[in-house]
Structure formats: C-alpha cells, structure tokens
Amino acid sequence: MRVHVLGLGALALVACGSEADVSGPGPDEPAGGDDVTSSAPSAAAPSSDALPAAPEAPAAPPKLGAPYPIVLMHGMAGFGKLEVGPVEITYFKGVVEDLAKNGEAVYVTLAPPYATSEVRAQAVAKQIDDILARTGKAKVNLVAHSQGGLDARVLASPNGLGYGDRVASVTTIATPHRGSKVADAALGLLKYLPASQIDELTNALLSIVQKTAYELQTDPTFREQLVLLSEKHMKEVFNPTFVDDPNVVYKSYAGRSNLRSGIFACDGSVYPNEPTKLDAVQLPLLPTAIFLEEGKLKVNDGLVTVESAKWGTFEQCVPADHLKEVGQLGPSAASFDHVAMFRDIVARVRQAGL
Numbered sequence: 060m061r062v063h064v065l066g067l068g069a070l071a072l073v074a075c076g077s078e079a080d081v082s083g084p085g086p087d088e089p090a091g092g093d094d095v096t097s098s099a100p101s102a103a104a105p106s107s108d109a110l111p112a113a114p115e116a117p118a119a120p121p122k123l124g125a126p127y128p129i130v131l132m133h134g135m136a137g138f139g140k141l142e143v144g145p146v147e148i149t150y151f152k153g154v155v156e157d158l159a160k161n162g163e164a165v166y167v168t169l170a171p172p173y174a175t176s177e178v179r180a181q182a183v184a185k186q187i188d189d190i191l192a193r194t195g196k197a198k199v200n201l202v203a204h205s206q207g208g209l210d211a212r213v214l215a216s217p218n219g220l221g222y223g224d225r226v227a228s229v230t231t232i233a234t235p236h237r238g239s240k241v242a243d244a245a246l247g248l249l250k251y252l253p254a255s256q257i258d259e260l261t262n263a264l265l266s267i268v269q270k271t272a273y274e275l276q277t278d279p280t281f282r283e284q285l286v287l288l289s290e291k292h293m294k295e296v297f298n299p300t301f302v303d304d305p306n307v308v309y310k311s312y313a314g315r316s317n318l319r320s321g322i323f324a325c326d327g328s329v330y331p332n333e334p335t336k337l338d339a340v341q342l343p344l345l346p347t348a349i350f351l352e353e354g355k356l357k358v359n360d361g362l363v364t365v366e367s368a369k370w371g372t373f374e375q376c377v378p379a380d381h382l383k384e385v386g387q388l389g390p391s392a393a394s395f396d397h398v399a400m401f402r403d404i405v406a407r408v409r410q411a412g413l
Contacts, residue, residue, distance in 0.1 A: 126409055127198045127227045128164040128190060131155070132183060133385075134205025135284065136172045136268040151204075152386030154401045163405060166190050166199075170210055173270075173281045176297075179206070180213035184220050191225060198227040200408050202401070204385055205363070206288065208234025208311075208370070209297070216301040223304030227413045229371070230310040230404055233360050233384055236298070237367040238290030241347045245275065246285050256350070263346040267362075267382075308411060309371025312404070314360030316340040316380035317348040324358035324365045325376035330407075338378040338395060341388050348380070360384065374407065 133150045149155070151167065158165045168186045170179035187199060201211040208231030213219035215226045235242075243249050244260040252260075265271060274281055286292050303309055315321040320334035340348045344361030351359040358365045362381040379395040382388040386397040 127196050127200050127413060128166060128194055129158065129405055129408070130187065130190060130199045130201050131165065131167045132201055132203035132207035132211055133167075133170065134203075134207050135288070136270075137204075137207070138169070138172065150385060150387075151401070153398050154386075157398045157402060158405060161402070164194060170207070173278070173284055175283050175287045176206060176209040176213045177219070179210040180220055183210055184214060184222060187214070187222065187225060198225050200228045200230070200405075200413055201226055202230045202232070202404055202408075203234065204232045205234055205381065206284075208232070208236070209287070209301075212301050212303070215304050215307050217304055219301050223307050226304070226307050228308040228310065228408055228411070230312070230374075230408060231368070231370055232312045232404075233314045233363045233368050233381055234311065234370065235288055235293065235363045235367045236311075236370045238293035239288055239363055239367065240290055240351060241362055242285045242288035243290055244350070246282070246289060248289060248291065259346050260350055263343060267343055303371070308413065310374050310407075311368055311370040311372070312374050312400075313365040313368035313376050314338075314363070314379045314381060314384050315358045315365060315376050316344070316360050316378070316383075317352065319352075319355070319358045321358050321365065321376045321378075328373050328375045330375040332376045333378070336378040338380060338383065340380045341382060343388070344380050344382065374404075 131151050131154065137150045149167075155165045155167060166186075168183045170182050190199060191197070201214070203211045208229070211226075211229045211231065214222045215229055217223060240249070241260060241264055244252065244257055245264050247257065249257070261272070261275070265275060270278075270281060275285075287297065313325065315325065316338040317340045318337045320337065321332045322334050325332040325334075340361050348359060348361040351357055351361075351364055358376075360368075360379065360381040365376060377384070377395070377400055379397065379400075383395045384397055384400070
C-alpha cells in the first residue's frame with residue numbers, strides 16, 4: 060500500500076503524476092545505465108487504457124538462464140519516483156541502489172495506483188516483456204510489497220496472464236493473501252463495529268493511501284480495489300481463481316509491529332523470527348494495528364496480519380510495520396534496516412539458483 064510521505068508536499072505531486080521507471084542496470088552494465096522506458100501510467104492515470112505505446116526495446120544478445128533479473132513491484136497507491144524540489148523520493152527507498160552496488164540487475168515496475176490487481180498486472184506485464192527483451196533473459200524474479208504481491212500472482216497464474224513461463228519466482232512482502240479486515244471496515248462490511256470505530260479506521264486508511272472520504276464513496280476504481288483487498292473477496296473469489304503456477308517458486312515474508320514478538324504467530328518460518336527484536340508501529344498505523352490484533356491475538360504490521368501474509372514457503376517475520384518494510388514515513392522508519400532485508404531476500408532467491 061501507498062507510502063504516506065510527511066512534510067514533503069508529495070500529495071500535490073502525485074495528483075500531477077509521478078515519474079514512471081522500469082529502470083536498472085543491464086546484465087553487463089554498471090549501475091545507472093540507460094533506463095528502459097516504462098509503459099506504465101503515472102499515478103494520475105489509474106487505468107491500463109491510458110498506457111502509452113511501449114517503445115521498441117533495444118536489441119540485446121541472447122543471455123538465457125539463471126540468475127534472472129530482480130523486478131520490484133509496489134503496493135496500493137505506490138509510485139516509482141517522486142521529485143519534490145531537490146528531494147527525490149522512491150517507493151523502495153535505497154533498495155535499487157544497494158542491490159545494484161552489489162552487482163544485481165534490478166528493475167522497478169509501475170502499476171496503476173488505484174486499481175484491481177487484474178488491471179495492475181496487465182500494466183506490469185508489458186514492462187516485464189520489455190525487461191526480458193532488454194536483458195535477453197528467459198525469466199525474472201518478482202519481489203513484491205503489499206498489493207504488488209497479488210499483482211504478481213495474477214501475472215504468473217495460469218488463470219491470470221499465464222506468465223509462469225517467464226517468472227522464476229514470486230516473493231511477497233506483507234501481501235494480504237487472505238485479505239485485510241481494514242479494507243472490510245472501510246467498505247462498511249463489518250456491521251458489528253460501532254460507527255465511531257469504523258470512522259476511525261476509515262480515516263486512518265485514507266490518510267495512508269492519500270484518498271478522501273468523498274473518493275471512497277464516489278470513485279468506482281478505488282472501491283473495486285478495496286473490495287479486492289477484503290477478506291471475503293480474497294477467500295471466495297481471488298484465491299480460488301488465481302491459483303499458483305506449479306513451475307513458479309513462491310516465497311513470502313510478514314511484518315510484525317506494535318511491540319509484538321511474533322511468538323507462535325511467526326512459527327514455521329524458514330529463517331528465525333528473532334522475537335527479542337521489537338518494532339513500535341508508526342502513528343498513522345496505530346489505529347489499524349490495534350484493530351487487527353483483535354485482543355493481541357493476531358500479530359500484524361498495521362495493515363496485514365502475519366497469517367494473511369503467509370503464502371508458498373513462509374520465509375520469515377520481520378520486525379517492521381507496513382511502511383518501514385520499504386523505508387517510508389517518519390524518522391522512526393530508520394529503526395528497521397529494510398535495505399538489508401531486501402538484500403537478504405535477493406540472496407536467498409539466488410541461493411535457490413534463480
């Protein structure tokens with residue numbers, strides 16, 4: 060979901076659009092090589108119909124086989140790059156630069172910020188094709204945050220876009236594979252909650268994703284996106300439809316915050332949970348974190364429970380809220396080294412020979 064940038068006036072820029080990059084060094088290029096022009100819309104164009112025609116990819120000699128390029132996919136309301144005066148803000152803060160410094164070919168796709176994963180996956184598919192043409196590789200490794208993980212699943216699923224032959228692995232970080240009850244609350248689907256609590260949760264979510272109550276009621280695209288993220292839709296529609304491709308490796312990570320250790324909730328992970336490392340949730344996520352806990356029983360990152368984030372091979376719980384996972388929001392985001400997390404994720408993908 061969208062990073063809420065405080066004190067930088069980013070909302071005004073998002074309303075005017077943001078820079079769309081599918082960028083990263085080619086397999087034989089140093090970091091900072093020529094960009095591949097994105098065929099995705101800006102943040103102001105939440106529809107795949109608005110996509111400009113993709114330019115012809117530059118010719119590249121065929122270089123097939125592993126390891127495959129890393130492709131980062133953002134969540135709801137996400138963006139590629141924003142420039143606010145002299146300050147440049149990226150969704151995956153510092154991640155591309157760090158991975159490129161370590162010799163990785165890394166690309167960042169851009170999806171319509173307020174749309175269903177079916178629409179977002181169509182936009183990303185064109186960018187994946189450009190990346191494969193540029194690198195000469197047969198496949199890519201997708202690493203996706205939040206709703207980006209659902210986009211990745213649609214992309215790879217035989218019942219979706221059928222890109223399983225072009226996707227080696229899908230790694231999701233805090234993706235609501237079983238929905239988020241915060242979306243149910245915003246849509247008014249939880250009839251047992253008092254109106255005051257519904258309003259509090261709705262306002263918290265809208266603040267995070269930079270939307271208004273008016274848009275919640277009147278924007279059909281935004282409402283469709285929230286329906287997608289609801290627990291009922293994920294359970295009854297999305298998961299039965301977009302089944303995994305058996306030839307794709309699926310891995311997942313979950314965030315835990317609000318000073319919860321994750322004992323029991325994070326059991327069964329490949330890598331240890333480290334329960335002594337605790338995270339204090341950032342203020343905008345506090346109401347939703349408390350709500351999702353349901354009496355401290357359900358550990359979560361402020362928007363997605365650990366239970367919902369598990370998919371495929373459950374790799375690890377990390378002590379971070381939903382925004383710290385990508386290095387966003389206030390100064391306290393620095394309390395978690397998200398860059399090191401992405402470094403570990405990619406290293407583990409490489410260890411699998413992908």
